[in-house]
Structures are given as structure tokens and as C-alpha cells.
Amino acid sequence: MWKFDYKEIQIHREWNLDVALSMVDQWDGTLLYTSPDSVSNGQIILGLNPVFDACDNNCNTLEVVDALLEMNSHLEFPFLFGYVGYDAKHIFEEKGVYQNLIEKEFNQFAFDAYQYVLRFNLSWEAKQFYGLQNTINKEISLQELKEFKCADFEAFKVKYVNSDLSKKEYIEGVSQIQEYIKAGDVYQVNLTRKITCEFNGDAVNAAKSLIESNRIEFGVFYKSKDKYLISTSPERFFQVENNRILASPIKGTAGRGEKDEDIKNELLNDTKNLRELAMITDLLRNDISRICKPGSVKVKGFPILKTLKNVFHLVSDVEGELSTNSFSEIIEAIFPGGSITGCPKIRACQIIEELERKGRGPYTGSFGYVSGDNQMDFNILIRTVLINDNKLTFNVGGGITLLSNPEDEYLETNHKARNIVEALQIDDFDQ
Amino acid sequence: MTNKSIIVFDNYDSFTHNLLHLLQQVRKEYSYRVIRNNDKTIFNFQPQALIIGPGPMTPSETGILNEYFNKIVEPENIPVLGVCLGLQYLAHRKGIEITRSTMPAHGAATEIKHLNTELFLGVKDSFLGARYNSLEVHKSKIEADPDLKLIAWASENDAAMSFHYKQKPWTGVQFHPESFLTSEGAKVIDNFFKQYVEV
Numbered sequence: 001m002w003k004f005d006y007k008e009i010q011i012h013r014e015w016n017l018d019v020a021l022s023m024v025d026q027w028d029g030t031l032l033y034t035s036p037d038s039v040s041n042g043q044i045i046l047g048l049n050p051v052f053d054a055c056d057n058n059c060n061t062l063e064v065v066d067a068l069l070e071m072n073s074h075l076e077f078p079f080l081f082g083y084v085g086y087d088a089k090h091i092f093e094e095k096g097v098y099q100n101l102i103e104k105e106f107n108q109f110a111f112d113a114y115q116y117v118l119r120f121n122l123s124w125e126a127k128q129f130y131g132l133q134n135t136i137n138k139e140i141s142l143q144e145l146k147e148f149k150c151a152d153f154e155a156f157k158v159k160y161v162n163s164d165l166s167k168k169e170y171i172e173g174v175s176q177i178q179e180y181i182k183a184g185d186v187y188q189v190n191l192t193r194k195i196t197c198e199f200n201g202d203a204v205n206a207a208k209s210l211i212e213s214n215r216i217e218f219g220v221f222y223k224s225k226d227k228y229l230i231s232t233s234p235e236r237f238f239q240v241e242n243n244r245i246l247a248s249p250i251k252g253t254a255g256r257g258e259k260d261e262d263i264k265n266e267l268l269n270d271t272k273n274l275r276e277l278a279m280i281t282d283l284l285r286n287d288i289s290r291i292c293k294p295g296s297v298k299v300k301g302f303p304i305l306k307t308l309k310n311v312f313h314l315v316s317d318v319e320g321e322l323s324t325n326s327f328s329e330i331i332e333a334i335f336p337g338g339s340i341t342g343c344p345k346i347r348a349c350q351i352i353e354e355l356e357r358k359g360r361g362p363y364t365g366s367f368g369y370v371s372g373d374n375q376m377d378f379n380i381l382i383r384t385v386l387i388n389d390n391k392l393t394f395n396v397g398g399g400i401t402l403l404s405n406p407e408d409e410y411l412e413t414n415h416k417a418r419n420i421v422e423a424l425q426i427d428d429f430d431q
Numbered sequence: 432m433t434n435k436s437i438i439v440f441d442n443y444d445s446f447t448h449n450l451l452h453l454l455q456q457v458r459k460e461y462s463y464r465v466i467r468n469n470d471k472t473i474f475n476f477q478p479q480a481l482i483i484g485p486g487p488m489t490p491s492e493t494g495i496l497n498e499y500f501n502k503i504v505e506p507e508n509i510p511v512l513g514v515c516l517g518l519q520y521l522a523h524r525k526g527i528e529i530t531r532s533t534m535p536a537h538g539a540a541t542e543i544k545h546l547n548t549e550l551f552l553g554v555k556d557s558f559l560g561a562r563y564n565s566l567e568v569h570k571s572k573i574e575a576d577p578d579l580k581l582i583a584w585a586s587e588n589d590a591a592m593s594f595h596y597k598q599k600p601w602t603g604v605q606f607h608p609e610s611f612l613t614s615e616g617a618k619v620i621d622n623f624f625k626q627y628v629e630v
Contacts, residue, residue: 094467097443181535181537181565182531182535182565183489183531183565183566184487184488184489184531184564184565184566185487185488186487187537187538187563187565188537271539274538275536275537275538275539276538277538278538278539278540278561278610278611278612279537279538279563281611282445282446282449282538282561282563282607282609282610282611282612283445283446285449285611286445286446286447286448286449287445287448289448289449289451289452290448292452294451294452294455294456294459295452295455295456297452299611302611338445343445343537343563344443344444344445344446344486344487345445346443346445346487347443347487347488401537402535402537402565
């Protein structure tokens, strides 16, 4: 197990999104990205050159991450970056509860410590740069970082292959969920379908296109062993600061338009959305209660209207005072995020297994960072595109309740795909 | 287990820990143990009270709950508060049929009326309670059973929202006292302890 020393460093050069994306591509790394017009007080963090990794290939649980954090509590900056994919849910639940459907192309979970961690404000002005010192891997010199030349982005082409589930299967799935709801099995289920495309060309350019297509609150560009994960997520799963945890589930989305005021009011008064948000708020209260002091868990805001570039979202804020600072205990208590499973969570996930019939991979898991002193910030991996060789995939879905209209729910998934389809100019996307 | 111990029976639900935290806030002097509905270690315990948490499915799909009632809860006369599925179990135990709700609602705060019995002492005559249920018991079925006493119902469709056994320390609520949408949850829990546990 590794205890790292670090140095604060300075690198005088030009920084921008293009440079960061190219560097991640060149050396493997993670870019956590918030766009300048963001509504949350986000930041930009760049991690480069992995010097330690913990993933399901080399460990069974996240306890390795805990142990590493414990040894490195002096690193009071984002130190470990990575994700827990949706398919890892079985690791944190009693054996036999789930079928363990696993999409094997990406790791179930993966965390990296990087040689360099660079923090920026939203205008790409350097805040703090850190370099880990006693690493064994091949190191990048400061000179290399300073002189790094941004690659020329090249063309890419994305061609639609198929959707799994088909339109018919998705609509049948919605009806099946409504039967389960009427029978008392469940209150709400998030049903998704996976879209597969053929990819050719420059993955970094594709990432740039996606990231620039939207206002980004909790974005990610991640490359590891020639695989890419690009997320333009608007949703925070949870944040830990000074022993307090905050969860901010989203339910309810409306596209913005000319009659913005009307659209806003309709969303704020929509029964389906408000009930779903209430349900998810109670669910998140429950999940964070498992790791918080009794009496400390509070609903700080319900509902909160969030205004993004193209859409409005309904959000709530649930907060509590932690009774543990163990990363693995926190994840075990609250993973996967309730806003992308349904409620009650376990029964909802079982129904998702039955209807989706496949793992989701990293999609609807969470990506974020942990600092050595246990500050954390994780998103929900929605609006997330995965590229592995010539294959590009992403999922779209929605929350199904008794008040859903099956046909409309399918259209809603197309609506949610629209941003990605347009940013990547996907040919022949099947509406 | 200490003298002052309570079991919270978890039906693999997503609200169990909200209920636990509410209990801990209202009565922090007790020790609480959350036990899942298939965990046989429950037979080692004779708690001061059993709280049956909410959950998915139907009252006959509550794991070893029925066996626990037969072996321990009934013979030892242990006080019980059933929440949602828990209330439905208490009705089901009397052979009352649980049916699909005429107004299924999830995450809805609905108006509840009550008879000012001990469980609702100090609670407004009509208050908002969170509903997360597709199944329900109509209040007339409770009223028709000579061993049961209906004490609260939904004003919108007369679904039973609370009842108790006349000869046993068992009561249930269909609404969710632990939800942030329920205005009087803590008071109901406090009343449960006063009426059944601390006597």
C-alpha cells in the first residue's frame, strides 16, 4: 500500500478545454469539468498519468480505496478519481438479491491516483497544482507538461446500429412496470435502453463536441487503457464536505422554449414530477440516514427549480451529518443513486434486471473524486457516452410511474437522446 | 439485548432507515435493531416493541414475519406498530382481504381524518400524511371485524389509514409517519410509545 508525498507545483502555459482533453488522451487521466455558465459552484480538476489503480480486476471491494485514503490523509486535495458503475450494485447488497448482470467492456468500478492533479477555476485560471512524488510508474516531467502541444483534432463519424430495447420492447416494459406498481411491488422504476453506434475517427474530438453542446454541471472526460467515458451529467449524486453529506436528486425535466415562464410553472405544478421527486427525496433521506447521525438528516430544499441551457430540472437537496468518514461505507449505504433506480430500490433494481436483461456498465453509476481528507463529490452518470474501439454506446431512459403514458415515455427517451445525437451528428438515428 | 430494545422489521425497503431515525429522535433511550425479513436471528429476540417497516409486495410476502408473530410476538404479547405493508399484515392476519387501491398514490400527501384516539392525541383532526401504496384495506372491512377498531381513514376514498386490535397491543398506520411529507409523524410515534410500550 502506498503513502505518497506531494509538492505544490507551478506550470506556466496556456490552459483550456482542448489542452485538457488532449492531455487526458495522451497520458490517460480524468477531467472533471464544469462549464463557465454553470449554475452550481463547480470547478475544473484535471488528473494525469495514473500511478495507482484500484478496480474490480485487482480487488473485490472498495476497502482498498479506504486503506489508501487512510494512509494519505495528508493529501488535502482531490486524490482518487474514478467511478462505481451501476453493475457494481451487487457488491454492496446481500448475496442473491440481484442476478448480477454485468456489462464486461468497462470495469465495474475503477479508481486512479494520478501523478498530477491540477485545479482550475471556471475560466481555466490555475488554482492549485499538485504533483505526487514517490511514484514507481513512468513519470511525466514538468517540462513535458509545459511544452505539451495540443493535438489537431480530427474528424469522427458515428453511425447508428441499434437500440436495445426496441421501441416495442420499451413500451411493453413501461406497461409491465405499471402492472408491478398496481400489484404493490414498486412505486416507480427507471427503465432505460441502450443505443449502440459504430464509431470511427477522433474520440477526443467527439468528447469536445459533446462537452461543448451543453451547459455542463458535473461533466467527465476519462480515458483508461484506450477506453473513453464522456459524461455531460447535470446531476450531482452526493458531496461530502467537512463531515456533511449533501445529495441532490433530479426528477422532472422540461425543455425550454419561447414561453419559458409557462413551462416553468407547469413543471413546478406537475403532479407526476412532484410525486416522483418526493419519493426520491424520501429515498435519499433513507439512504443517507444509514451513514448519518440520527436527527441530522434534513430536506434543505423541495422542490428547487434548476435552469439549464436547454431544460429546466426539478431538484431537491437532502443533507445530513455523517457518522462515518469511510468512503466504502458511504458508497455501500447509498449506491446506486435512487434517482436512476426507482423505489423501493431493491425491488426496482430487480425489475430493471428483468426488463433490461443486460447490465448498464458505468451508466447510472457515479463518477467523482475523493480527497485524502475525505472530501468527496460524485455525479450520477447519465448523459454518458462510452467509446471502446469502434463501438460507441449510450443509454437513455426515464422514470416510469402509474401516471406515465407508455408511448410518451418512449418519445421522452428520444428527446433525451437528442443532445447526444446532434452533438455527434449520428447518422440514421432511429426515432 | 438490553431491556429497552426495539426491533425494526425491514422488508427490503427504501424507507426503513427514515423510520429508524424518527424512532431514535422520538425515543433515543431505546436501542434499535434493524432486521431483514428473512433473517432468522430475529427468533433470539423478545423486544419491548416490534415496528414492522413498509415494503414492496403483499402482506403474505413478508418473509418470516408470520412465523415470528406465531412464535414470539403473540405468545409474549409484544407491542406492534405496523407501517404501510405492516398495517396490511395486521389486517391480513385477521383474514381481511387486501385489495388494489381505487386511488393508488406514491409520494402524495393526502388528507387523513381520525377519531382522536390515543394514537392521535394532539394531532390535528385532519392532517396530511404521505402515501406510498397501491394496495389498501377499505375502512368498512375493519369496521366489520369485532376484534378491530378503525381509528383513521383517507378522506378521499375511505381507505383505512389506521386501526388497532381491541385485545392486543397491536396497531398500524397506512400512511408513512417517517416521510418528510407527513406533518404529524413524530407525534404518532410518541403516542405509540405512551399507549403501548410505556404502560
